[in-house]
Amino acid sequence: MEGLCYIFIFCTLVCSAAAAAVADLHWHPATATWYGSPEGDGSDGGACGYGSLVDVKPFRARVGAVSPVLFKGGEGCGACYKVRCLDRSICSRRAVTVIITDECPGGYCSNGRTHFDLSGAAFGRMAVAGGGGQLRNRGEIPVIYRRTPCKYPGKNIAFHVNEGSTDYWLSLLVEFEDGDGDVGSMHIREANSNEWLEMTHIWGANWCIIAGPLRGPFSVKLTTLSTGRTLSAREVIPRNWTPKATYTSRLNFNF
Template identity: 50%
Template sequence: MVRQEQHQHRMDGPWILEAVPLMVVGLITAHVVALVYWIYSDNNTVNDHVAGEEVKSTSFHKSRFRIPANGSGFSSAGATWYGGPNGAGSDGGACGYGNAVGRSPFSSMISAGGPSLFKSGKGCGSCYQVKCTAHSSCSGKPVTVVITDECAGCVSESTHFDLSGTAFGAMAISGQEQQLRNAGVLQIEYQRVDCNYPGTNIVFKVDAGSNPHYFSTLVEYEEGNSDIASIDLQDSSASANYWRPMQQLWGAVWKLDSDSALTGPLSLRLKSSTGEIVVALNVIPAGWGSGATYRSTVNFNE
């Protein structure tokens, strides 16, 4: 009862005269903040509509790769290396790139990826910056690598890079490459980045077992920072709007089984995981051959 009387006394006294101005200021501040938030949100909505739905989706995903939890652009991962000290890991690997891993534009700067990077093959061709600071031979400077292989047993960390000897040594201070390789398992930092192959567009290497009723192709050198979500095929006998979905066979290899014979030239439509679509029109010519490589004139612009 005593506490209730004291509380009542404070409400009836001059305290209320001091509180009213503060309450008014608080209400005004809250309304101003709400108004600013509404204006900001509304402007963003207008800009998204002006830019278009596809641009909005791509911008969102690019920012996601740039802003990890620690706010610096990089996240933590484990790293090892395989193959020769100055080699490209192994020829080919689980993505199917063959000996292209040792040639430009890959140039041996490649990595096998643990499950979170390989993504059952959808991660093939994705690019990452990696750097190390946890060893005295680390330069701390980022280098770019491409996922070209799978490291199925690399599960001791949520993210693991099994780098080529060349890529692992590239994280070292100049002249200390072998000292760094001798360190064994390293804790590194990584971030997803755009793949950039100046002067190189998407390439299709037709599988050696392909025929008019079965078409299979390796897809290489996609630019941007997203994965291929789907590929559709159209042959010259189909109507303009008729596309047949291909299936991911393994790694970066996609295939189509056809009841009727495919008539060249063939066009391929690729869709990225961010929604961007590119069409390689008539990229596989009439009279195409199994085992042949065909270069397109398109690439992603993410």
């Protein structure tokens, strides 16, 4: 995203002791295809709203679109999975870790199927050394997958203020969430207030609130979809916030 503006301010992190980071020790069957250029990172944007973040690390070459059963109407955005192919004649034992950034609603992804449409680079990484091209030539392949915690080394949770936001309509996108990766609910708190105002999920990984006039600085509280862990970032969005800016907290989930 262009015009990023980062600010590091004091945050507080509150995690439920009963909740553990999401992880699945069991592999499940699915199918996979690839899209974009053969060695490419996938396409810009996508149904989650991450925009050009998919072209840079840590997303780069790790993006994937999933069928509706995993996309979950956008609430599956940001979740991380390990995907491994099974044909030992061409596939290595190595699994590729992908981050959900898009939805594939039709074709291979329809009729309740569990399907991954991976970037060309991610798809090729499942092959034995030098076999990426051969594997991509197979088209659709059977795979196994499991949920895995997201890891963004050196990154803290950030909140991008979406274009068009005003003092009466505020929309946020969450970035770089370690652990669960997904968001089940979001709330904001205005300056000099003790009340948390609930935000509404609108599409992909985007949330909004209609109220006002809203007065910053804003604290943001998010709760993960998978395990219900909660993070509260105190006054992470400053009083003089601007649309299209990204404001970074100083902490992330521990897992």
